[in-house]
Amino acid sequence: MSTSSTTTERDPIPSGHEGTDSAHGADAPAGLAPQVPAERGLATASAPRRAWVAWLNAPGRWASSGGLSTLIFLMPLLLSFGLFSWWPIVRSAIMSVQNTNLVDEPTFVGLENFQQVLSDPLLGTAVLNTLYFAALALVLGYPVPLAAAVLMSEVRKAKGLYSALAYLPVVIPPVVSVLLWKFFYDASPTGVFNTVLGWVGIDPQPWLQSADSAMPSLVLYATWAAAGGTIIIYLAAVIGVPTELYDAAEVDGAGIWRKVWHVTMPQLRGILLVTFILQIIGTAQVFLEPYLFTNGGPANSTLTVLLLIYRYAFENSLGGDYGAATALSLMLAGVLAVFSAIYFRITRSWSTS
């Protein structure tokens, strides 16, 4: 089976003609008791304003022209996003400047939560560890899937078998594979990995037991767990390179290596940048591995930012410090927003070109 033709049968996304007329509705009457909470105080287009007026003049007409049934269909979406996405996002901004303990009424404390987080000596450790994780994940997790995908694109028989095998680790529930690897990482000479190392004459490694090797061990696992998905993405991109480019390169006398280096790689530039940014965003929020493998140890060597947030909020014996947790979350989100913005710009320019 080939992955190239299976992505989607048709393009379900018409390329962006949204947001062209959203600028001139900012003065939409905010107090008109809108029946859609999403509408309130937000920029609406001139067409909606006409609809509002029509509705105000003749509620019966609005309902009979289908406005009511549309709203019924939208209800699940508006309720679930309103309660479990939009409101929590707003609330996190509010909570970061409040002192909340669930018992007393929350009090406004200004930037105290941010100051408290910034003066926490563990913050520096957590940030450095997270950066270390991200850097190691790039070194390990970036070139291998790319090389595998380029090689796999030339497979002529049983391509599906290659993809399926590569993707299998992604399917295993992460908790199961972490607990399995935890056993593999057994530091005794009869541990699974140490036995394998013994076959090639390498001394047993301490893996998760030592502050130096704990983080690389986590990254090794994370790379194994995620590589399959990256391979499938790269594979689709490699197969998508227009073959005329190879024909042209051959006319110029290019060999296989030169074709890979001067044709395939430049064509993958966009997707490589996207996976790079998404890997940064993903690794910045790493939680499962440090929590289950080492719980931040040994000696805080695997304490990450998200683990610190979790501890502020949920592992505090004095009750959750929700203010500090949301303050740190927002700071992390601010950093990630920069990456998101870059990413959004790149992909936007793709869809218009």
Place this chain on the structure above:
Amino acid sequence: MTYNASNGGALKARMLRTGPDKNQKAAGANDRGIVSQADWRRPRVRWSMRISHGLLLASLFLVGLGPLLWLGKAAVTPTQDTLREPLSLWPNGIDLENLVTAWTRVEIDRYFFNTVALAFGVWLVSIVVATTGGYALSVLRPAYRKVVIGLVMATLFVPAVVLLVPLYLTILNPPLVGTSMINTFWAVWLPAGANAFNVLLVMRFFDSLPREVFEAARMDGAGPFRMFWSVVLPMSKPILGVVSIFAIIGAWKDFLWPLLVLPDPAMQPLSVRLPALQKFIELDVFLAALAISTIIPVVLFLVFQRMFLRGAGLGGAVKG
């Protein structure tokens, strides 16, 4: 679920926009890749390709299938054998009792069915929200649709971590409902609906359906509800399949959110319960429990491989 999808969703939604036309190009082109037909005829190229493909396949077997096979073996091997010779190819004695003990005495069955119930509810809520929302935004097209779409898309760019604490407090003290949803499945089910990726995916798919069909149905007197049920949904099986796979596998994998909102062990899914069980059950039974937890996702993958890999091509690998 809510957590994992958040940032990867941005990629998936975007890839969907850029992906297909590139691939169509590939499908229409002549059957060649980096290595040309002339290259293939050279023995040196042919052999080095064969060898490197062989090596690749061997290492994929080792890395992809190896741990699973090892887990399968360890699940039926007595603890002492696994500890003494973890890599012996064949166990000294096969002990199917491990699986039985795990299922009954350790009550893996309860956590297994909790996981199934959670995945089912997440699936149902995701499908309902995505199809009704997608239908309203794409087919019924109210005047305010752009605002709603904009607000839904905006959530793709908010990292999951921002939601963690406020969402937890919302579950603890939800508006409208009144009583806390902690230790109820609702705490996992309901937030799963707020998945922008699913909504946008379904909406884009509905956008691509031929308008004439809707017009014809309207002419025949179909109202919005009948149109949804008898016209739009039957045409949407491919996209519903992808959304279903994402929802079920996502729910099966989810850890942090159920850990927070289901502190009562009797309510917990496998993913939350397994790390706690490790401390007080014997290794062989524990590994059997791990194997049981893996069966459903792996079987789903083997059956719906095509759909999984299509989803992965959309960026499903990205973790939030």
